[in-house]
Amino acid sequence: MTVRSLQEPTFLILTALAAGPKHGYGIITDVTRISDGRVRLRAGTLYAALDRLHADGLIDFDRDEIANGRLRRYYRLTDAGAGRLAAEVDRLRRHANAAARRLRAAGVTPYGLARGAA
Amino acid sequence: MSTLERRYRRLLVVYPRAHRAIHEEEMVEVLLSTAAPEQRWPSIRDTADLIRGARLIWLRHLQLVLRQQGWTDALAIVAILAQILLCLISVPAAGLLLRAVLEPTVSWLTYILLTGAVLAWPVILVLSLANQKQLAAVAAWVATAVSSLAFSVQGQEVLALEVLAAMALTFSPGASRGVAVLGRTYVLGYAAGVLLVAVFLTERFAEGLSPQSMAGPALACYLFGWLLIGRTAFRLRPTANRRAAILLAFPLTAIAFSFVSLNDAVPYHVSSLLHVLLPVSVFLGLVTVERAGFIRQR
Numbered sequence: 301m302t303v304r305s306l307q308e309p310t311f312l313i314l315t316a317l318a319a320g321p322k323h324g325y326g327i328i329t330d331v332t333r334i335s336d337g338r339v340r341l342r343a344g345t346l347y348a349a350l351d352r353l354h355a356d357g358l359i360d361f362d363r364d365e366i367a368n369g370r371l372r373r374y375y376r377l378t379d380a381g382a383g384r385l386a387a388e389v390d391r392l393r394r395h396a397n398a399a400a401r402r403l404r405a406a407g408v409t410p411y412g413l414a415r416g417a418a
Numbered sequence: 419m420s421t422l423e424r425r426y427r428r429l430l431v432v433y434p435r436a437h438r439a440i441h442e443e444e445m446v447e448v449l450l451s452t453a454a455p456e457q458r459w460p461s462i463r464d465t466a467d468l469i470r471g472a473r474l475i476w477l478r479h480l481q482l483v484l485r486q487q488g489w490t491d492a493l494a495i496v497a498i499l500a501q502i503l504l505c506l507i508s509v510p511a512a513g514l515l516l517r518a519v520l521e522p523t524v525s526w527l528t529y530i531l532l533t534g535a536v537l538a539w540p541v542i543l544v545l546s547l548a549n550q551k552q553l554a555a556v557a558a559w560v561a562t563a564v565s566s567l568a569f570s571v572q573g574q575e576v577l578a579l580e581v582l583a584a585m586a587l588t589f590s591p592g593a594s595r596g597v598a599v600l601g602r603t604y605v606l607g608y609a610a611g612v613l614l615v616a617v618f619l620t621e622r623f624a625e626g627l628s629p630q631s632m633a634g635p636a637l638a639c640y641l642f643g644w645l646l647i648g649r650t651a652f653r654l655r656p657t658a659n660r661r662a663a664i665l666l667a668f669p670l671t672a673i674a675f676s677f678v679s680l681n682d683a684v685p686y687h688v689s690s691l692l693h694v695l696l697p698v699s700v701f702l703g704l705v706t707v708e709r710a711g712f713i714r715q716r
Contacts, residue, residue: 323447343452344469351475
């Protein structure tokens with residue numbers, strides 16, 4: 301059975317957690333950093349994604365901490381989550397490689413620089 | 419507690435209680451961490467995002483409860499059968515559309531509404547069988563909303579069936595699952611049976627193409643809906659089939675009830691039976707839902 305591709309916010313959340321357990325605000329800042337500021341998660345989107353990923357067994361609660369009198373719950377990637385992220389990375393790499401090969405064949409480098417028209 | 423925090427907490431009430439019990443404190447922490455220093459009100463984008471997130475979580479939690487209680491197969495059966503019935507109920511609208519085309523005085527809005535009434539449910543059925551479940555569910559709710567506003571002639575009893583179909587498409591694994599549970603032969607046989615009875619009853623009781631001509635398919639729906647109950651004991655999934663039949667019983671009885679009120683030709687004993695069956699079907703539906711523990715879980 302084919303596995304559906306991950307949506308970008310989900311992919312970025314799993315990528316953020318691949319570096320180690322993080323709390324909600326930590327995930328948001330890391331996702332912004334990973335995406336060069338292009339993806340700015342908001343709380344509603346983040347917690348809908350976390351709820352789904354937890355239900356699917358891809359992430360789990362790690363620990364709770366109190367910082368400045370407020371609760372911070374840390375999330376971590378499960379083995380299933382790491383496997384799912386690895387499969388997605390492999391899928392994206394294969395697609396990127398295929399696109400790069402075809403661009404090279406068409407005389408365009410993957411960085412958008414033309415080698416020169418014939 | 420700051421004014422902004424209090425306002426965020428008020429917004430978070432839209433989330434399911436179980437979700438709030440686990441996540442409210444950390445969500446407030448995230449919302450306050452991402453807020454501007456002097457911010458006093460939740461931004462419009464944050465508010466919209468929280469409402470969208472709450473909708474997704476409500477939907478997932480409801481689907482989880484339905485799955486745990488064994489309701490998903492029953493709703494999948496309802497999804498396919500209710501759509502077949504609604505396709506057949508839309509057949510008389512095709513006749514009205516044909517008559518409208520022949521009468522140039524009819525407004526363009528009437529053309530659009532009648533065309534929608536004819537095509538909506540067949541298109542939704544095709545979408546749901548093509549595994550476009552989300553698209554089919556959205557289209558079903560739109561069709562239900564439009565028909566409730568535009569077609570007073572169709573009546574509230576058909577609306578109940580439309581709402582049931584839209585709910586089944588939203589919360590079930592999809593109509594394809596319903597076909598898999600019942601078997602393709604049974605579904606085709608059901609569709610053919612309803613069509614034949616509908617044609618016969620329309621010929622027998624309706625004169626020309628009129629709102630009353632809805633009644634033929636309506637009574638056919640009713641008869642075949644109860645036929646489903648007769649089959650349940652012999653199927654592999656009797657619980658799912660019984661629940662589906664009882665869910666369908668109320669709108670089908672209401673449709674038949676409407677048929678009786680529109681046609682003087684219906685014998686008195688049939689009319690009397692339906693007067694009894696209408697409350698009985700509601701009672702059976704409530705008992706089934708309660709016995710399954712769904713009400714208690716909610």
